[in-house]
Each structure stands twice: as C-alpha cells, then as structure tokens.
Amino acid sequence: xxxxxxxxxxxxxxxxxxxxxxxxxxxxxxxxxxxxxxxxxxxxxxxxxxxxxxxxxxxxxxxxxxxxxxxxxxxxxxxxxxxxxxxxxxxxxxxxxxxxxxxxxxxxxxxxxxxxxxxxxxxxxxxxxxxxxxxxxxxxxxxxxxxxxxxxxxxxxxxxxxxxxxxxxxxxxxxxxxxxxxxxxxxxxxxxxxxxxxxxxxxxxxxxxxxxxxxxxxxxxxxxxxxxxxxxxxxxxxxxxxxxxxxxxxxxxxxxx
Numbered sequence: 654x655x656x657x658x659x660x661x662x663x664x665x666x667x668x669x670x671x672x673x674x675x676x677x678x679x680x681x682x683x684x685x686x687x688x689x690x691x692x693x694x695x696x697x698x699x700x701x702x703x704x705x706x707x708x709x710x711x712x713x714x715x716x717x718x719x720x721x722x723x724x725x726x727x728x729x730x731x732x733x734x735x736x737x738x739x740x741x742x743x744x745x746x747x748x749x750x751x752x753x754x755x756x757x758x759x760x761x762x763x764x765x766x767x768x769x770x771x772x773x774x775x776x777x778x779x780x781x782x783x784x785x786x787x788x789x790x791x792x793x794x795x796x797x798x799x800x801x802x803x804x805x806x807x808x809x810x811x812x813x814x815x816x817x818x819x820x821x822x823x824x825x826x827x828x829x830x831x832x833x834x835x836x837x838x839x840x841x842x843x844x845x846x847x848x849x850x851x852x853x854x855x856x857x858x859x860x861x862x863x864x865x866x867x868x869x870x871x872x873x874x875x876x877x878x879x880x881x882x883x884x885x886x887x888x889x890x891x892x893x894x895x896x897x898x899x900x901x902x903x904x905x906x907x908x909x910x
Contacts, residue, residue: 705741707748711770714738718774718869721797728846731797731869736842739801739865753779762907763788770867777867782807782857790829790854790880790895793872798845802837805862809843810834810888811850812880817897825897827880831890837864852880879903 705713717734720726726734743749756767756778763786768778780800782788790812800809812829820826832850836858837843845851880895887893898906 704743705738706743706746707752710738710742714770714777714867714869715772715775718772721869722774728797728848732799732844732846735797735799735867735869736844739799739867740840740842742801742865744803771871774870775867776871777865779803779863780855780866781861781863782855784857784860786857788855790852790882792852792878792880793845793868794851794876794878795847796845796851796868796870796872797847798851799865799867799869800837800843801865802839802841803863803865804839805857805859806836806838807862807864808834808836808856808858810854811843811845812852812893813849814852815892820896827895827897829880829893829895831892875900 714735717726717731721731752769753767756769759766763782765781766778770777810831811833812831814827815830816828818826829852835843845853877900879898881898883894
C-alpha cells in the first residue's frame with residue numbers, strides 16, 4: 654500500500670513537470686499538503702492492518718496453542734505464527750494497559766514476572782530484569798518460547814546439547830554448543846523451540862529490561878534444569894561444558910544460601 658502511494662506520488666510529480674503551463678505557488682502548496690495527508694493516512698491504515706489489540710491477540714494465540722496441543726501445528730509453524738502475533742500486538746491500547754494492571758506478580762532474585770495469560774496450553778506475561786542481573790542458563794523442556802522486548806535491552810545466549818555424560822560426583826555433564834548470541838532492543842524478538850536454542854540465559858544491559866514472554870505449551874518447572882558452566886568466563890565461548898542441575902536441587906541450593 655505504501656509502495657503504491659509512493660509510485661502515485663512520482664507519477665503526479667512527473668506529470669507536473671510535463672505540463673506546458675507553469676504551476677502556481679498556491680497549487681504546489683495545496684498539492685504537497687494533499688500528498689502529505691494522503692501518505693500519512695496510507696501509513697496509518699497500513700500500520701492498523703498489521704496490528705492486533707490485546708483481546709484479539711488472546712483469542713488468536715489461544716487457538717494457536719490449542720492447535721499445537723492437538724498436533725495440527727508443528728513446532729516450526731507454531732514459532733512462526735506465535736512470533737507474528739507477538740510482533741503485531743499493540744501495546745498502546747486501554748485493553749493491554751488493563752491486562753497489565755490486573756496481572757498476577759511474582760519474582761525472585763533474578764527477575765519479576767507479571768502473568769498476563771495462563772491456560773492449559775499457554776502461559777505468558779511480562780518478564781522484567783534489572784541492570785546486570787543475569788538469569789542463569791536453564792531450559793524449558795518441551796516448550797516453544799517467544800520473546801519481544803518492550804523496554805530496555807537484553808543480551809540473550811542460546812545453546813543446544815551436543816553430548817552428555819556422568820561426572821565424577823554423579824551429576825550429569827552437558828556439552829553445549831551456542832546457536833545464538835544477541836542483544837535485543839525494543840521491538841526485537843527471539844524464539845526457542847523444543848529442538849533448538851532451548852537452553853538460554855538472559856542479562857539486562859540497560860537500567861531495566863522488560864519483555865513479553867510466552868510459552869506454548871507451559872513447561873513443567875519440575876522438569877526444568879539449570880546449567881552451571883565449568884568456567885566463569887563462558888560468555889564469549891561458542892562451546893561450553895556445564896553441570897546439569899535438576900530444578901529441585903537448584904531450589905534447595907538457593908534456599909540454603
């Protein structure tokens with residue numbers, strides 16, 4: 654639509670150049686004003702077509718989650734369609750503001766979570782992290798996760814397991830290969846699936862970073878694992894060795910400190 658408006662504008666300009674009689678200053682000003690209004694209106698209509706308000710977003714993403722649960726949508730299509738909805742969600746509406754104000758809040762030493770939506774096949778909300786806070790390497794078994802930054806900036810690492818073995822102390826040792834390392838800013842998105850990039854870490858690189866964070870299906874916390882790198886300077890490495898810690902052991906270690 655915007656392309657057609659630009660082409661039409663060039664046609665009008667070329668026609669004016671070919672006119673045998675001169676164009677008055679008044680005619681020029683009126684024409685330019687009309688083109689400006691037309692372009693602004695066209696852009697607004699284009700943006701409106703490619704956006705979705707909160708209530709409609711909830712309906713569509715729940716349908717997507719239900720389709721994934723019934724096997725009608727594979728993980729690739731799920732990620733693509735879920736990311737499209739997340740990008741198109743408008744954040745400047747009264748409906749979205751009301752959803753945030755009514756959100757259930759929880760948190761820990763790493764993050765603050767505002768739950769916006771929780772159903773059998775989907776869980777989503779706003780994840781906020783303060784500057785230099787690192788959410789350590791962990792996974793979401795069986796889940797596809799979709800993220801869109803809405804404020805601040807975050808650095809995100811994603812890994813796949815390439816090998817595993819038993820350590821001397823009986824703990825599982827996982828060899829990880831990095832598949833992505835990015836700094837995300839407002840509007841940027843990232844995705845993880847059950848098959849790739851599922852192990853991840855997040856660090857805020859601004860005063861505070863907030864992001865939309867949706868999981869289809871919701872992962873079971875009891876099945877989650879945390880990954881402790883053998884070296885403290887793992888951030889810049891493409892391959893790392895980690896001790897895999899089950900959720901219950903990780904929770905016990907946190908509470909005992």
